[in-house]
Amino acid sequence: MAKVRLSAAAWGLSAVAAGTLVVGCSVSVNTGHAKPKILKDKLGDTVATRLAATTGQPKPDVTCPEDLVGEAGTTTRCTLTTGDGSTLGVTVTVTSVDGDNVNFHIKADETATPAAN
Template sequence: MATPRLSAAASILSAVAAGVLLVGCSASVSIGSSTPKLSKDKLADTVAEKLAATTGRPKPDVTCPENLVGKAGTTTRCTLTAEDGSTLGISVTVTSVEGKQINFDIKADETASPAAN
């Protein structure tokens, strides 16, 4: 019986979902306001770098809809999009803020959504 092979995109999503459900990381920002913020583009780039480092795979395409406000407990949802168009949700939660450094956890959803037809 033939065994279907996972596409590279599916294996990336599987690795993220199965192997890196929780990755701690931190980012540093230098904003003049009293509450630090991490831009949505820098957040997406940081999440992608951490996932790539954890899985040993190339940096995935990650997008985040909003800036991350440096206040403990703040959350946002980002999306990893694979080459085949399937997506995986990623939760980002601020764990602490030290001066202008925002520390946050990354948690990938357990299952991916198939590509839209």
């Protein structure tokens, strides 16, 4: 099945809206680990799913460089990559931890970085 990809400009505009809207959203992920954390692949997938749901756009390609440790205030920066190679940063911040549930906010940057030529 072919994936529909938005241009950097379209995602940039969507991300601005997402950044505004997603800031107020919390996501709970049950990690099932003794020390709560969200594995980087699961985190990228969860962030992509939330951005798609918030913007009404297809699920983007989001990668995160590290696992997110479940401790309030912990942050990581993930990267949304568009079909043309442009990127958009996404900040993920843990807001609270309840047992194995890690709650976090996501906020997309306002502008994309163009693909290298």
